[in-house]
Amino acid sequence: MSSTPLSFLPGPVLAIESSCDETACAILSSDGTCLAQRVVSQDGHADFGGVVPEIAARAHLALLPGLVQATLADAHLTANDIGFVASATGPGLIGGLIVGSGFGKGLALALGKPFVAVNHVEAHALTARIPGLVPGGAPFPYLLLLVSGGHCQCIAVEGVGQYRKLGGTIDDAAGEAFDKVAKMLGLGWPGGPALEQLAQEGNPKTIPLPRPLLGREGCDFSFSGLKTALSQKLAPFGQSPLPRQFAADLAASFQQAVADVVADRITHALRMMPNAGLLVCAGGVAANSVLRARLEAVAEQHGIRFAAPPLKLCTDNAVMIGWAALETCQEAARRGLPQPDDSTTRPRPRWPLEEMAQRFAAPL
Numbered sequence: 001m002s003s004t005p006l007s008f009l010p011g012p013v014l015a016i017e018s019s020c021d022e023t024a025c026a027i028l029s030s031d032g033t034c035l036a037q038r039v040v041s042q043d044g045h046a047d048f049g050g051v052v053p054e055i056a057a058r059a060h061l062a063l064l065p066g067l068v069q070a071t072l073a074d075a076h077l078t079a080n081d082i083g084f085v086a087s088a089t090g091p092g093l094i095g096g097l098i099v100g101s102g103f104g105k106g107l108a109l110a111l112g113k114p115f116v117a118v119n120h121v122e123a124h125a126l127t128a129r130i131p132g133l134v135p136g137g138a139p140f141p142y143l144l145l146l147v148s149g150g151h152c153q154c155i156a157v158e159g160v161g162q163y164r165k166l167g168g169t170i171d172d173a174a175g176e177a178f179d180k181v182a183k184m185l186g187l188g189w190p191g192g193p194a195l196e197q198l199a200q201e202g203n204p205k206t207i208p209l210p211r212p213l214l215g216r217e218g219c220d221f222s223f224s225g226l227k228t229a230l231s232q233k234l235a236p237f238g239q240s241p242l243p244r245q246f247a248a249d250l251a252a253s254f255q256q257a258v259a260d261v262v263a264d265r266i267t268h269a270l271r272m273m274p275n276a277g278l279l280v281c282a283g284g285v286a287a288n289s290v291l292r293a294r295l296e297a298v299a300e301q302h303g304i305r306f307a308a309p310p311l312k313l314c315t316d317n318a319v320m321i322g323w324a325a326l327e328t329c330q331e332a333a334r335r336g337l338p339q340p341d342d343s344t345t346r347p348r349p350r351w352p353l354e355e356m357a358q359r360f361a362a363p364l
């Protein structure tokens with residue numbers, strides 16, 4: 001990141017998200033109020049049972065110009081009213097990141113406005129702080145459980161730019177496990193919501209499944225053993241259709257096993273972060289009501305609050321990108337540092353959160 005002493009009021013910010021298969025644009029005023037936002041969840045991946053990076057990148061390219069124009073129109077603004085531009089610049093699928101950050105930089109350059117590169121995971125981490133989202137607010141420090149199709153990690157959120165990864169998955173992400181199991185049960189993709197629905201008809205106690213890493217030191221996750229155990233339960237049926245009740249019992253038993261494991265891992269994470277005042281759950285899997293109820297119970301046992309931002313802000317969106325950019329500008333100002341201008345920052349498929357502290361390192 002290069003920092004030049006630009007003097008601009010941070011906002012309104014036009015933000016772009018393109019790190020996976022959601023193409024999104026949002027405009028936020030400098031106090032974080034969302035003036036407009038649009039998200040297009042790309043179709044074209046379902047037939048492949050997962051996100052195809054090349055299809056995603058091409059779709060971002062096709063969708064972004066119209067999406068940005070439509071979002072500006074929704075906000076009753078023109079491009080010249082924008083204070084600065086922000087794009088998710090990593091981590092994620094590199095093709096989409098190149099498209100979204102290239103578009104953002106080009107727009108900023110054309111408008112003569114600064115560009116801020118946003119870490120997508122940092123944006124998930126700071127979402128709970130968007131004004132009005134979490135009753136009582138989300139002051140630092142808090143524990144974030146980020147569970148989606150691509151992420152599964154516990155993060156100590158200690159300040160803007162100050163994050164410690166306490167643990168993460170050693171194989172599949174939680175949402176990925178839901179999707180793979182849903183596929184085995186013939187539920188289509190993405191399968192998490194359908195699996196939760198089917199599980200409502202099942203008994204979670206009927207089919208014994210393992211609880212990987214339960215009770216183990218630290219707060220890492222593992223889901224591949226659970227998935228394998230489940231596939232062994234299906235083996236006797238071969239290609240024949242599964243009896244509905246058996247499929248429902250399997251779905252319920254799997255969901256219960258995931259909730260048990262996650263509750264245990266979060267209990268450990270809270271031990272590693274005794275000063276956390278709040279547990280935040282974000283990512284698509286946060287939609288799962290059984291998981292939410294367990295997390296709420298864990299938070300209550302620890303005497304802390306629990307919050308899950310509304311689903312449309314939990315899953316990939318551009319409001320969180322704009323908000324993270326605003327927080328970054330505000331933190332730079334608070335530290336007496338120049339406002340960021342990241343027009344030379346390259347997109348990065350990997351971008352560890354721990355590196356975000358460098359943004360606020362005092363200039364030499």
Ligand code: KG4
Pocket residue numbers: 020147148149150151174175176178179190191192193196283284285286287288289314315316
């Ligand atoms: O955050 P998200 O929209 O996208 C990323 O993966 O980044 O998360 C999507 C994931 C998918 O794996 C989907 O199956 C899962 O979240 N998901 C659920 C539920 N709703 C969505 N998993 C379990 N239960 C749900 N109700």
Ligand code: ZN
Pocket residue numbers: 120124148151315316
């Ligand atoms: Zn995400």
